[in-house]
Amino acid sequence: MSALRTWGRDLAMGARFAFGGGREGWTRTLLTGLGVGIGVALLLITTSLPNAFAARDARGDARGLYNAQDLPQPGPDTLMVATANQTYHGRDIGGVLVKPEGPDAPVPPGLKTLPAPGELAVSPALDRLLKSAEGALLRERLDGKVTQIIGDAGLIGPHELYFYTGHDLKKADGGEFGQYRIKRIDHYAIDLEQPATSPVLLLLVLMTLLALLLPVAVFIAAAVRFGSERRDRRLAALRLVGADARMIRRIAAGEALAGALAGLAMGVGLFFLGREVVGNMDLRQRSFFPHDLTPSPALAALVALLVPAAAVLVTLFALRGVTIEPLGVVRTARPSARRVWWRLLLPFAGVGLLLPMLGQGSDNGEFNQWLVSAGVVLLLVGMTALLPWLLERLVRGLSGGPVAWQLAVRRLQVNSGTAARLVSGVAVAVAGAIALQMLFIGSRGDFIEDTGHDPARATAVVFTDKGELADELARKLEQSPGVTRAVPLRSTSASRQPAGGGDLLDVTIGGCAALKELAAIDSCTEGDVFQVAAGSDMPTARAGDKLFLGRVTTAGPQAPRPVEWTVPANLRTVHGGTHPTGGSSSGLLVTPSAVPRELPGFVHASIGVMTDTSDGDAMEHVRTAVFKADPFAHALSLRETRTDSSYASVQTGIYFGAAGVLALIGTSLLVSQLEQLRERRKLLASLVAFGTRRSTLALSVLWQAVLPIGVGLVLAAAAGIGLGLLLLGMTGYPIGVRWTPVLTMTGIGAGVVTAVTLVSLPPLLRMMRPDGLRTE
Structure with missing residues (x-):
């Protein structure tokens, strides 16, 4: 018989044992399939993320406006558009104002017709809100009448808040507010040129993927070994009827292969269920449509091939140290000591691959992603190889103590490998998370910058180019609930020539209270004029100078003509200060009565708003008043820091992934724990029958979890700190241990294991009943 036929026959026999070997056989197969299925589902979801992000980006580009060409003349197929994005209770709301100029004006994706003035087309999430x-x-x-719901083609995610509304947009020459935001287009689908991604950000993405996928792989490897002790005893019976050692290994591989294939089927089902769940999730306003989560055929095929292959290889590897004889399994005797030399090679090889990357970063080129990936994988996998040896060394010398402690220690002395396998996935997840968080915290300075804002002086600043609205809008804002103060300032430009020449001076117009916020003014009355002290290379004005106020850089045919103005004789020089937004004051500071009453259209305004921070709706009242007065006006909430959007996206991805991995850890550990208890059901029932207290057995099970997880978490913390230090050295950031993520992630890992152990106590108590001694 050929080798191929021999393998096929024995693998098929193993599959028959898996599915037709009685309750024990199919129970083990079911548990193996469930453990593998959970891992496969997470792998499929993870491999779907590139397609999901690509689909989001494609829909965003399909409705893109920011890089649109501004057409000079209207036509039958042109559309006037302007962005009118909003914020509501910390949630971003995308908005577009539209005005068709002809019957063939383009309709944005997801809409059937363009909304008329007073009408709204909103996303389903915004409609619900x-x-x-x-x-x-x-x-x-947004008090317009909702006439349409935007379809999926016009949204980047199911929970996106987005709207279109009709508006009487106008294109005008001169400084009319919002002209830079009003565009005339004849089509959508404007591609944005993506900026180059920082090497550090790429490293963060790579580390995130590795930290999420490695625990999955470890759990799948552990799942295919569920029930291995009972399986080995069954294989010993086959040796008794004439099977040789090689045939036994092939049968065991077939049984594992059957469980892995069942896990693949379960994983596909869980994947389709999981992506529906993901479609209902909204984390930091990032969401996906379920159909976006579709893995590429190549990655799906890779998962389908690797999981069964890994099941066979793990089974054969596990049987290398087990001698299955006709009268039993030699593994029940005292196991030989594990060797450590080859276990150390893996982490040392990983460190060796990472060391050449030291000193790289944004200033020194790109990282070699293959070397980084291989180094991280070897380091973390090497940690899982060290864990059984460390646990064995620890429990070998333990003795004495309470009965529960002795039962736990003896169990670990007989077989610590199973406990180490259960903990290894948690250890890998914790170590990867510690390293990732250390890199994340170390790189914050590059992606979170100080804005220079001073929230103590103003909660928000409203910007508008309609200077004539400044005083009226400030009064409306002061009447809004939760607003304690609104201080208007107008600004324009001044030059000694009416158009296209001469040095420009900034002219800021406001009341004395407002001007004192911008400079060190000791006394001020209506009619005063101040000049901020400037360097020798900065333009200045003197009393009696003739200046032109308004649009003095260019002169369009419809632009308002600048107004001539003579600098009053009471001009005083003062030392400048800063605006609440962080900008330095310069030029002339003028009280309203000192300038002509009718200023040209090129006048901007800013209104500093202070709100009652205890009123959570105060800023929403401010934004509503601003939008009602002018939909182009912008209310900027002042914050001390600003986070890079790509960095924030990676952070969101970490939260998504961490939630999935934690769910996998908890579920897989629970399944593993139940499988271990099921194998020891008769032993537990026997101990109870001989008078052992149930509380003692329950406490022994708890100790059996605490000891391995303690060793695993200490090892994970050490590996995570070491990897984190290497990553910080690679990126050029200051090297130092960040204890907050170390303690946080270690605590989370311990909490997950403790919770799983506590949840498994009720089944444990049921297994202690006398009927656990029943056999077939």
Whole structure:
């Protein structure tokens, strides 16, 4: 018989034992399939993320406006558009104002027709928000009639808040507000040129993927060994009827292969169920449509091939140290000591691959992603290889103590490999998370910058180019609930020539209270004029100078002509300060009565707003008043720091992935724990029958979990700190241990294991009943 036929026959026999070997056989296969299936589902979801992000980006580009060409003349197929993005209780709301200029004006994706003035087309999530009690204040702002719901093709995610509304947009020459935001287009689908990604950010993405996928692989490897002790005893019976050692290994591989294939089928089912769940999730306003989560055929085929192959290889590897004889399994005797030399080779090889990357980063080129990936994998996998040896060395010398402690220690002395396998996935997840968080915290300075804002002086600043609205809008804002102060400032430009020449001076117009916020002014009355002290290379003005106020850089045919103005004789020089937004004051500071009453259209305004921070709706009232007065106006909330959007996206991905991995850890550990208890059911029932207290057995099970997880978490913390230090050295950031992520991630890992152990106590108590001694 050929080798291929021999393998096929023995693998088929193993599959028959897996599915037709009675309750024990199919129970083991079911548990193996469930453990593998959970891992496969997470792998499929992870491999679907590139397609999901690509689909989001494609839909975003399909409705893109930011890089659109501004057409000079209207036509039958042109459309006037302007962005009108909003914020509501910390949630971003995308908005577009539209005005068709002809019957063939382009309709954005997801809409059937363009909304008319007073009409709204909203996303399903925004429609739900507007109809809810939570959206009461938003309904005051977006008070148009909802006539359409935007379809999936026009949204980047199912939970996106987005709207289109009709508006009487106008294109005008001169400084009319919002002209830079009003565009005339004849089609959508504007591609944005993506900026180059920072090497450090790429390293963060790579580390995130490795930290999420490695625990999955470890759990799948552990799942295919569920019930291995009972399987080996069954294989010993086959040796008794004439099977040789090689045939036994092939049968065991076939049984593992059957469980892995069942796990693949379960994993596909869990994947389709999981992506529906993911489609209902909204984390930091990032969401996916379920159909976006579709793995590429190549990656799906790779998972389908690797999982069964890994099941066979892990089974054959596990049987290398087990002698299955006709009268029993030699593994029940005292096992030989594990060797450590080859276990150390893996982490040392990983460190060796990472050392050449030291000193790289944004200033020194790109990282070699293959070397980084291989180094991280070897380091973390080497840690899982060290864990059984460390646990064995620890429990070998333990003795004495309470009965529960002795039962736990003896169990680990007889077979510590099973416990180490259960903990290894947690250890890998914790070590990867510690290293990732250390890199994340170390790189914050590159992606979180200080804005220079001073929230103590103003909660928000409203910007508008309609300077004539400044005083009226400030009064409306002061009347809004939760607003304690609104200080308007107008600004324009001044030059000694009416158009296209001469040095430009900034002219800021406001009341004395407002001007004192911008400079060190000791006394001020209406009619005063101040000049901020400037360097020798900065333009200045003197009393009696003739200046032109308004649009003095260029002169369009419809632009308002600048107004001539003579600098008053009471001009005083003062030392400048800063605006609440962080900008330095310069040029001339003028009280309203010192300038002509009718200024040209090129006048900007900013209104500093202070709100009652205890009123959570105060800023929403501000934004509503601003949008009602002018939909182009922008209310900027002042914050001390600003986070890079790509960095924030990676952070969101970490949260998504961490949630999935934690779910996998908890579920897989629970399944593993139940499988271990099921194998020891008769032993537990026997101990109870001989008078052992149930509380003693329950406490022994707890100790059996605490000891391995303690060793695993210490090893994980050490490996995570070491890997984190290497990553910091690679990126050029200051090297130092960040204890917060170390303690946090270690605590989470311990909490997950403790919770799983506590959940498994009720089944444990049921297994201690006398009927556990029943056999077939």
